[in-house]
Amino acid sequence: MNNLIWLLRASKWARNPPSARMVRLVLAIVALAIAIVVLEKMGWWPDWAKMEQGRAPRPPR
Structure with missing residues (x-):
């Protein structure tokens, strides 16, 4: 069904x-x-633009 939406x-x-x-x-x-x-992968991204701590993963239900 999704293919039909993309075709339209x-x-x-x-x-x-x-x-x-x-x-x-x-x-x-x-x-x-x-x-x-x-730039981020090469290490040229400035430190002030990086996140200090990532988002914690959600606990499983």
Whole structure:
């Protein structure tokens, strides 16, 4: 059933594609996210921007 939803969404985009400005905005956001991940993995992310303590896992029910 989920495939039908994606097919309907794709047909909607084919009839009314997003503008070039929207595509550039989405690509810029994705590039920024990838850059942040790469900087953090290389150890170049500043210490003030890191979390001191992560969120505790939920106990099982």
